[in-house]
Amino acid sequence: MSGYAWPPRSDDPGYRTYLFDQVAIDDLHRLEVAREHGAYKTLERALAEIKPEEITATVKSSGLRGRGGAGFPCGLKWTFMPKFDEPRPRFLAVNADESEPGTCKDRVLIRERPHLLIEGILLTTYAMQCRAAYIFIRGEYETEARVLQAAIHEAYANHLAGKNVLGSDFSVDIHLTRGAGAYICGEETGMMEALEGRRGHPRPKPPFPAAAGLWQKPTTVNNVETICNVPKIVEHGAEWYHEMGTEKSPGNVLAGISGHVKQPGVFEVPLGITARELIYDPKFGGGILGDRELKAFIPGGSSAGFLPASKLDVAMTHDDLKEAGTMLGTASVIALDETASIIRATRVIADFYHDESCGQCSQCREGTGWLAQILRRIEHGQGQPDDLDTLLDLCANMKGKTICVLSDAAAWPVELALEHFRSEFEQAIQRARPAVAMSSGQEL
Amino acid sequence: MDTQNTDTPNKGTPNKGESPLPPERVEWWRKRVTHFPEARAVLLPLLHDLQDHVGCLTREALRWAADFVGITPTEVYGVATFYWMYEYEPRARRQIAVCHNISCDLRGKDQVLEAIRDELGLAPGQRKTDDGEWSLRTVECMGSCTTAPMMAINGEYFENLDPAKTRAILEEIRSGKHELPASPETFAPHPEVVTTYEHEEAKA
Numbered sequence: 244m245s246g247y248a249w250p251p252r253s254d255d256p257g258y259r260t261y262l263f264d265q266v267a268i269d270d271l272h273r274l275e276v277a278r279e280h281g282a283y284k285t286l287e288r289a290l291a292e293i294k295p296e297e298i299t300a301t302v303k304s305s306g307l308r309g310r311g312g313a314g315f316p317c318g319l320k321w322t323f324m325p326k327f328d329e330p331r332p333r334f335l336a337v338n339a340d341e342s343e344p345g346t347c348k349d350r351v352l353i354r355e356r357p358h359l360l361i362e363g364i365l366l367t368t369y370a371m372q373c374r375a376a377y378i379f380i381r382g383e384y385e386t387e388a389r390v391l392q393a394a395i396h397e398a399y400a401n402h403l404a405g406k407n408v409l410g411s412d413f414s415v416d417i418h419l420t421r422g423a424g425a426y427i428c429g430e431e432t433g434m435m436e437a438l439e440g441r442r443g444h445p446r447p448k449p450p451f452p453a454a455a456g457l458w459q460k461p462t463t464v465n466n467v468e469t470i471c472n473v474p475k476i477v478e479h480g481a482e483w484y485h486e487m488g489t490e491k492s493p494g495n496v497l498a499g500i501s502g503h504v505k506q507p508g509v510f511e512v513p514l515g516i517t518a519r520e521l522i523y524d525p526k527f528g529g530g531i532l533g534d535r536e537l538k539a540f541i542p543g544g545s546s547a548g549f550l551p552a553s554k555l556d557v558a559m560t561h562d563d564l565k566e567a568g569t570m571l572g573t574a575s576v577i578a579l580d581e582t583a584s585i586i587r588a589t590r591v592i593a594d595f596y597h598d599e600s601c602g603q604c605s606q607c608r609e610g611t612g613w614l615a616q617i618l619r620r621i622e623h624g625q626g627q628p629d630d631l632d633t634l635l636d637l638c639a640n641m642k643g644k645t646i647c648v649l650s651d652a653a654a655w656p657v658e659l660a661l662e663h664f665r666s667e668f669e670q671a672i673q674r675a676r677p678a679v680a681m682s683s684g685q686e687l
Numbered sequence: 688m689d690t691q692n693t694d695t696p697n698k699g700t701p702n703k704g705e706s707p708l709p710p711e712r713v714e715w716w717r718k719r720v721t722h723f724p725e726a727r728a729v730l731l732p733l734l735h736d737l738q739d740h741v742g743c744l745t746r747e748a749l750r751w752a753a754d755f756v757g758i759t760p761t762e763v764y765g766v767a768t769f770y771w772m773y774e775y776e777p778r779a780r781r782q783i784a785v786c787h788n789i790s791c792d793l794r795g796k797d798q799v800l801e802a803i804r805d806e807l808g809l810a811p812g813q814r815k816t817d818d819g820e821w822s823l824r825t826v827e828c829m830g831s832c833t834t835a836p837m838m839a840i841n842g843e844y845f846e847n848l849d850p851a852k853t854r855a856i857l858e859e860i861r862s863g864k865h866e867l868p869a870s871p872e873t874f875a876p877h878p879e880v881v882t883t884y885e886h887e888e889a890k891a
Contacts (some may be wrong), residue, residue, distance in 0.1 A: 249833075256807050344788045344828040382735070382772045383829050385842040385868070420724055423770030426827065440730030440756065442769040443753075458724040501790035501832040508833050545789055575832065577790055591792050595827050601769075 247526075249351045249509045255524050256511075259487060261475045262497060263470070263511040266355050271389050274397040276448030277358035283403060285478040286362050289369065290411040295327075298370035298477055306483040306493040307473075311338055311429070311466030312544065314492075314561040317473075323453035326369050327462050331376040333461040334451070335367055336438065338468060339391075340422055340429040343544035344595060345575035348497035348509050349467035353380070353387040356471065357394035361417065363407060363470035364455075366477055367562040368415045371463060379434050382423040392419050424532040426599035429465040430647045433601065444601050445647035468497055488514035492560035493538045496574045503535070503580040504528035512559075514571075518542055519555035521576050528578065536581040538663065543572025545592045546652035549585060550661030569659065585664040586671055589657055590618035607650035610641040614657055628673035631661060707741045707748045716755065723816035726756040734767055735840065739869075743774045760873055771826065781860060784839045787825040790832035795849065799836045800825070802850035806857050841867040 247256040251267035268445040270276045303318025324333060337360075352360060357665060364376045380388050391396075395417050398404040406414045420438055422428050428437040432446035435457050456462020472494060476484050488494045492514040499509045500521050506529040512521065518540055522528040531537050539549040542559065547569045550557075557567045564571045579588060597611035614637055617630050638654035645651075662666060706713050716733060720726040731753065737748045744767055753760040757794070767773045785791075785800055800823075804811065807821050813824045831837035834846035845856050859865040 341830050342828060345790055345832045346828075347830040347832050347834075350830050381830070382731075383839065383842075386844065416722065420728070421732050421735060423735065424768050424772040424826075425765075437731060439725065440727035440766065498796070499833050501835055502793045507790075507835070541789075567690050577793070577832070579793060583793060588789060588792070591787070591789050595788055598827055603846060 247457045247511045249355070252508075252526070256526060260495060260511045260515055262352065262356075262359075262471055263509075266351070271355055272357050272394060274394065274403075275400060276357060276546055277356075277685075278533040283362050283409075285474045286365050286369075286403070287409055289366055289477055290409055290413060293477070295370045295372055298366060301481050302370070302473060302476055305476045306491070307469065307476060308486065308492060308494075308561060310468035310472070310496060310573070312343060312546075314571060317465065317469055320453070320465075321367075321371055321463060323451065324463055325453075327372055329461070331460050332464075333371060334457045335364065335373045335376040336373065336435060336457055336462050336464045336516070337364060337376055337378040338429065338434055338464055338466045339384070339387075340432065340434055341384075341467070341573075342426040343382055343546065343573050343575065344497060344592065345501055345541060345544045345577045345659055346573040347499055348573070348575075350384060350387055350635070351385070351497070351509050352467055352471050354390050357391045358398075359471050359474060360391070360467055361394060361398050361403065363473040364417060365403065365415065366473050367463075367465060367470055369413050370407075373415060373463075375418065377438050377457060378417065379428065379438050380417045380419060380421055381428070382421050383632050385421075388421050390418065390463075395419060415431060425601075426595075427601045427647070427649060430649065433574035433647065434464065435462065442601070444603050445649075446515065447646050482625070488659045489558070489560050491562055494569075496559075498527075498559070499573075499575040500528045500578070502540075502578040503532045503537075503583065504578050505530050505532055514574075515558045515560050517556050517558060518550075518576050521559070522555070522578050526574075529579050531578060533580075537578060538581045538583055539579045539585060539588075541575070541579075541656075542578040543570050544575045545577075545595065546570070546655055547572045549579070549588070549663060550659065551663045568662070584622070585616065585660055585667050586622045589660040590615065590622050592656050593618050593653065596649060600649060600653070602643035604650060606641045606644045607653065610637050610650060611653045613637055614653060618657070621668060621675075623673050624674060626668070626675045628672060629666070630672060631668055634642070635661060694862070706744075707737055707751055709740070712740070720756070723882055727758055730756055730763065730766055731770070734773055738773060738778075742777050745775070778823075779819055781821050783821060783823045784826045785823070786827070786829045786831060786835070788828040788832075790828075791836040794835040796825075796836040798850050799838060799848045799853050802853040803838070803857065805855050818889050843868050852861060 245260055246266040247260045249266055265271055265280055299318055299321045307317040308314045309317055339349055360363045368376050402409055404417045422437055425443045427433045427445040430445045433443040435442040452462040452464055485493045493639045495511050497509055498512050501507045504522055509593055510527050511681045523530050537552045541547050541549055542564055554567055556621050557563050593615040597615045600611045602608045617634055620626055634657055638658050639648045641654040710761050719729050733752055738744050741748045750760045755764040787796055807816050809823055831846050836848045837844055837846045
């Protein structure tokens with residue numbers, strides 16, 4: 244059976260999969276079972292036959308782009324690390340702090356295929372000659388942390404990690420650190436601060452992590468899904484990888500589909516698929532609940548903002564979605580049907596960014612709160628005539644002015660909502676009634 | 688950059704107060720800090736462990752953690768309060784967290800909250816049952832978007848909820864039919880790390 248979905252489905256997807264292909268196999272998180280299905284074979288071959296720089300070259304020419312949201316070319320990122328004769332120890336930091344609303348793909352990979360992740364970590368650290376890999380997993384993923392820690396333990400016990408991996412000259416340690424709940428730790432420098440035992444305050448860049456990352460040592464940060472692509476690319480080569488997806492966004496991606504669809508789930512799909520297919524195809528989302536009309540959708544996690552149904556046929560690639568004024572992000576599609584309130588949905592997202600702003604930069608610390616406050620009063624029928632102008636003015640002042648992009652990410656959904664659904668906001672403001680007592684904050 | 692105690696990396700400093708953790712856990716953490724260039728790198732997991740053993744992060748626990756990793760209690764407090772999962776008042780035996788972010792909101796988290804409140808006798812805005820057994824709060828996205836709506840109780844996820852399912856889960860927990868898991872940090876096996884950062888530094 245060729246798996247492509249979580250929860251597993253028996254349909255034939257009609258295309259090649261390599262991340263979820265084994266996802267329906269029982270106990271695949273156990274080393275013994277994973278090995279029966281080919282785990283660590285690529286590592287074994289790589290350590291014996293392939294030079295580290297050849298792995299980097301293969302990943303670079305595969306065109307693999309980061310799956311954590313920014314879509315930066317992975318192999319290119321690796322080449323930013325200092326040359327091998329630089330004496331400082333260097334690190335890989337693995338971003339398992341998946342927190343973008345709508346996104347729950349890394350969670351499935353960690354829980355179902357931890358050994359694919361570990362093999363990817365080993366190949367990645369080998370390629371860059373890292374001394375250690377530090378995995379940062381969000382604190383809420385307790386089950387996943389338990390599974391991954393057990394898998395790391397198995398790897399150590401079987402000479403797949405630690406000194407002389409599989410009897411080779413290559414040694415590397417893999418450490419798992421649990422976070423404690425903060426979205427901003429998904430930002431790569433915020434994550435490094437958290438790994439060092441600090442508040443997750445993003446660092447100003449430069450210096451970039453490859454020059455001064457964890458403990459000021461050269462560090463590369465990669466997302467879980469990105470790393471899970473590596474063993475397959477090394478196994479089959481860059482050309483094989485280019486057979487999937489599009490020219491500039493090759494490969495498959497794990498797309499989560501949530502919201503008002505009949506069959507929510509995480510699906511492995513080739514990049515370039517459309518949101519229409521993801522939402523309506525019986526293999527994926529299966530259509531809108533109650534066969535209602537789609538009103539809006541978010542293509543790539545909450546930061547990507549709302550698009551109207553007229554944009555359903557935009558190809559899900561980094562460049563096409565950018566052209567449409569949004570982004571691929573984490574390829575997490577959220578569908579809103581005709582009954583949904585865009586005002587409420589925008590406010591829910593604004594509340595989120597307000598809650599998660601780390602507070603370093605005033606534009607973000609204050610701006611996120613003001614966005615949420617204004618949206619809340621519009622939602623509660625107390626909008627004021629100039630509120631929409633104020634919102635856009637705020638957004639303009641929040642973008643491109645802060646240490647990290649959380650501030651921008653808070654502004655985008657508000658701007659897109661007003662671009663595509665402005666009349667809904669205007670009507671709500673026209674219907675506004677005199678102020679009455681209203682809850683000022685979040686529910687609890 | 689950290690300005691405090693940069694001359695005492697890697698070793699948990701001798702603790703002044705009595706340890707809130709059992710001796711074997713203290714040993715575990717003493718070994719763990721050798722896996723990092725700085726002892727404070729264990730801070731987040733250490734605070735989880737302390738919270739699980741003590742029940743919440745008391746002043747004494749925070750002070751002990753500060754001593755252990757060699758930074759000031761103020762600094763530890765500053766770090767801890769950045770993260771929502773740490774608490775400073777004794778926690779309820781069963782803590783419910785309901786996601787109120789976009790995907791859960793669209794799929795009916797309001798009905799789930801209503802069912803929980805009704806089942807436990809909580810008024811809107813009330814965070815703890817009168818007997819102190821249960822607490823309820825809403826939280827930001829827990830990564831359960833395609834299985835929304837969801838709640839987590841003591842860290843265990845319950846997904847694809849509707850009011851009836853929510854009530855049934857609470858009843859199973861209340862009657863002892865469903866046992867909630869122990870915290871992962873406490874039982875995580877210790878990886879046999881053979882080349883620690885310390886050794887690397889010695890070579891450099």
